[in-house]
Amino acid sequence: MFTGIVEELGTVEAVEPLADGGRLTISGPVVTADARHGDSIAVNGVCLTVVEVGEGRFTVDVVSETLRRSSLKGVAPGEKVNLERAMALGDRLGGHIVQGHVDGTAVLRATEPDGLTRFEIPERLSRYLVEKGSITVDGVSLTVVEAGDREFSVALIPTTKQLTTLGVRQPGDEVNIEVDVLAKHLERLARPQLDGLARGE
Template sequence: MFTGIVEELGTVVAVGPLDDGARLTVSGPLVTSDVRHGDSIAVNGVCLTVVRSGDGEFTVDVVAETLRRSALRSLAEGDRVNLERAMALGDRLGGHIVQGHVDGTAVLRGERDGLTRFELPEELSRYLVEKGSITVDGVSLTVVDAGRREFTVALIPTTAELTTLGRRAPGDEVNIEVDVLAKHLERLAGPHLAARGRGAQALPGDNGGVREAR
């Protein structure tokens, strides 16, 4: 689990192919200061497992599914990336609950009225609400406006300076993780909403069974 509070801007040192994915080596002196084999580090919001570390660098393997769903597929040597170590029990939750399981990507469309605008797939936009939380390239942000296929956020100067978001240009692709609580609520409520839509709802009966209400 992560919080969406970026600890360090790292640099991609090497990108190599694997049989079913890619291997990344990233320079990050802070996040590697106490890293061990098997630890989790979020790279641009994607939770990855450290397979090797040393001299201020760490190496991770990225499977094909992760490359397909995320913008990590376009990383190249020299690119800057947002880094965050997994949170420890008892740490302050400075952002929001972030799993590091990217749901898809969005595209930066530019600035409008002091807000940064992103376009995202419609199937993800339904999880966004005004003043709700969203993770963009591993950065916990508050949604200002939520539309059918776009959303806006306000980037404070510190966020722009200390993360990759201040280096992004219109047309750039970013990783998106929506609020996991919204996805769980949709899953749990789905059958009940579907039943209500059919004009029926299961209710406790007097005899301990169920009866149909219309």
């Protein structure tokens, strides 16, 4: 489990294709300070398991399902990525509950003069967004300002732009999205009742 509070910007050092996915080596002295084999580190919001660690860098394997569902399929050496270690029991929950299970991707459309950053999002995910609700964008916990059928907006403070990849993203860039897991659970629990109402039962 994560909180969506990015700890550092890491750098992708190597990308190695594998038969069922790929292997990434990433430099990140902060997140590797106490990292061990088997630990979880979120990379641009994707929870990955450390398979090797040493000298300020770590290596993770990324399965084909994760590549298909996230923007990691296009990551390249030299690229900056958001890094966060899994939260420890007793830590402050500074953002919101983030699983690191990316639901899909969105596309950055524009940064408006009023400071809002707008994203286009698939309709299958937009239904989980509400005004003032939480969303995770590239592993960053953010508050939804506006929620539409195919888009949403967030306000990025200068610190977020400085300390995460969101400060260098350009229109057309793909970002990872994780919607609020509580909304998905509520929808599943309520679905039988909603279906019954729709049938007039």
